[in-house]
Amino acid sequence: MTDYPKPERYSDGEWEARVSLAAAYRMVARLGLDDLIYNHISMRVPGTSDQFLINPYGLLFSEITASSLVKINTRGEVIEETEHTVNKAAFVIHAAVHKSSETAHCVLHTHSDASTAVSGQPDGLLPLSQFAMRFYNRQGFHDYEGVAIDEAEQQRIVAHLGDNPVMLMRNHGILTVGRTAGEAFMLLYYFERAAKIQLQMQAACASGVPLVIPDHDVCEKAARQFWELKGDILIPGEREWPALMRDLDRVDPGYRA
Template identity: 45%
Template sequence: METQAGRVAVPSVRDKVSAEEWAMRVDLAACYRIVAHYGWDDLVFTHFSARVPGGGHHFLINPYGLLFEEVTASSLVKVDLKGEKVMESPFAVNPAGFVIHSAIHAARDDAHCVMHVHTSAGVAVSCQKEGLRPISQQSIFVLSSLGYHDYEGVALNEAEKPRLTADFGGNTFLILRNHGLLIAGPSVADAFLAMFVLQRACEIQVMAQSGGGTLIPIPQPILDGARAQSAEVTRGLGGALAWPGILRKLDRLDPSYRT
């Protein structure tokens, strides 16, 4: 692996992939960069994946060993459902990462992007028996589509896959108990927005609990209407409402994710 001026030198693959795949690569690389910007990364651990457009079963995932702030469109590794490379790359893939991601991608055609993080607030809430509580506006959107999966150790066991997917079901959000947070979305933009809301809900819960007072639960009728309210708030655009602004932010900070 060569470096140039403190950067990992990765040859461009733009001319070797379709325009649709390149666009997905740029979005997924941007997702890694914005997560690093918010401080949700965990050195080189955790992972986000995206289905390569075109109807096949090929996926993009981070090169194992690169910091999230170093990920670029060209450095993303293209693999099949077995985690085997289908395009030449000098990088390896996190085996635990792909056990989780391949299970969800295989089980759900709607899961075009899967995100997994180990944030402090997310892990803290995942350790609580009650899980995420209905105490904030952010939490109501999560609770309308949330599952839980009990901890089974580091995700290296293929036998865990059916239990993971059964616990996830058709939900957008999954809290991995004693472990972290997981999102499945129809696009990178949707997955990121979902993770942003879940992470913020966890942060608020931990901060509210630290105050020591009695927490005020949100009434069930409000929780029941959250899904419709979410669509109204985003004008039906979902993550696409905020994603262009995120890309502009990254372009101001460091546009090298596009290479």
């Protein structure tokens, strides 16, 4: 693997956050869950309460590197000299979540197909698969208000997300929140898998095959098993993320630049 030394202007903590965030962008792109130059993933700058890193507007997710990420504050001010700008909707959505929670270190928003498709269904993600059980009664809903460029929408985004790790933005996309980039990414991955399965089951249902939904107590038990880390279950990303980064280093190490 090519060696990409840390620039002197960054602390060890910030550089580690930059590398992890750039990796998340590349992984989302590899799975085909990106939307050209749109969508965004942000990471709080370690040791700060009002600064976060986000993608430069105009770069594909597959182009983003650790050093190209833009540092802004929760007022939307760029606080490090750069040739790049930041998407207005990115600031509105991500600043709202970062300001509202000390543990919202990484905030991920995409328009991924299956998640967007279920965002337009009244109950969102249904407990139709084990992938989906993780999110049973743990998904927020935010009604569509147009392109998210109105800062007044921030308070509603925060209220509708609540304590949930995932929020469906109706007719728009999905937002996940993690303590790490790995957690936010894996929540997207598992939700998208569950949403694809739901759409496949619903297509079969339309052909006359009935849906089987476990009862509430079983669904809640499964959700608690995930979130209370029962058995050998760990926080999303704790096992998967190191393996995914090793794979990324083999095939696309340029994210570390």
